[in-house]
Amino acid sequence: xxxxxxxxxxxxxxxxxxxxxxxxxxxxxxxxxxxxxxxxxxxxxxxxxxxxxxxxxxxxxxxxxxxxxxxxxxxxxxxxxxxxxxxxxxxxxxxxxxxxxxxxxxxxxxxxxxxxxxxxxxxxxxxxxxxxxxxxxxxxxxxxxxxxxxxxxxxxxxxxxxxxxxxxxxxxxxxxxxxxxxxxxxxxxxxxxxxxxxxxxxxxxxxxxxxxxxxxxxxxxxxxxxxxxxxxxxxxxxxxxxxxxxxxxxxxxxxxxxxxxxxxxxxxxx
Numbered sequence: 724x725x726x727x728x729x730x731x732x733x734x735x736x737x738x739x740x741x742x743x744x745x746x747x748x749x750x751x752x753x754x755x756x757x758x759x760x761x762x763x764x765x766x767x768x769x770x771x772x773x774x775x776x777x778x779x780x781x782x783x784x785x786x787x788x789x790x791x792x793x794x795x796x797x798x799x800x801x802x803x804x805x806x807x808x809x810x811x812x813x814x815x816x817x818x819x820x821x822x823x824x825x826x827x828x829x830x831x832x833x834x835x836x837x838x839x840x841x842x843x844x845x846x847x848x849x850x851x852x853x854x855x856x857x858x859x860x861x862x863x864x865x866x867x868x869x870x871x872x873x874x875x876x877x878x879x880x881x882x883x884x885x886x887x888x889x890x891x892x893x894x895x896x897x898x899x900x901x902x903x904x905x906x907x908x909x910x911x912x913x914x915x916x917x918x919x920x921x922x923x924x925x926x927x928x929x930x931x932x933x934x935x936x937x938x939x940x941x942x943x944x945x946x947x948x949x950x951x952x953x954x955x956x957x958x959x960x961x962x963x964x965x966x967x968x969x970x971x972x973x974x975x976x977x978x979x980x981x982x983x984x985x986x987x988x989x990x991x992x993x
Contacts, residue, residue: 792818840872887984911936
């Protein structure tokens with residue numbers, strides 16, 4: 724394990740599939756009055772209203788990184804033909820149960836949008852800055868896969884952080900002890916956290932090292948937040964066959980968890 728977080732590092736583990744953390748993430752997703760894992764109710768409503776006002780009635784839409792189906796449900800309630808894709812079996816299990824209970828015909832599929840996007844769709848969405856959590860090579864793979872899955876003239880809606888995300892970050896390291904367990908582990912653990920800024924790459928990196936207090940080993944998790952300008956995201960989209968049609972910067976309601984310096988992008992497949 725490297726002693727310092729370095730640009731482009733990836734951990735072998737991910738919070739989305741970890742046996743303990745994935746259920747904790749699901750709990751956070753379902754707390755609709757904050758932005759810990761999902762946008763709050765107000766932002767979700769504004770986002771869905773905007774997207775649905777930009778697309779044809781009844782079109783085919785795929786929600787990438789759909790989690791427990793919060794946006795997929797809202798799209799289906801508006802009569803859209805919805806597919807949801809996510810890597811978390813835990814989140815998808817919840818999403819399928821809710822869809823069945825609500826009588827919504829949503830096609831939930833487990834998989835990674837970095838490998839392929841299943842089916843052909845008129846619209847693709849990827850919401851809550853998932854795109855910026857990807858490394859540059861992964862961002863390019865994402866755009867290639869979405870482009871391949873969209874029908875001619877199809878639309879991509881997604882959001883990214885702008886440089887103002889830095890106001891919510893603090894460079895440094897610190898450690899803490901959690902005697903009763905917590906988010907990162909069920910048992911007692913030490914948590915070593917590191918945050919670094921890489922301005923040359925427009926990226927913030929966060930690393931959590933979780934040490935079992937009883938000597939059961941350690942686990943490492945690395946999370947990235949890349950930020951963009953309107954010019955840089957438009958250039959990246961052009962390289963991958965998209966043209967930006969609209970940018971909204973007024974869809975994220977005030978919150979006390981993350982930056983609201985966010986752009987929502989509407990891009991069309993050329």
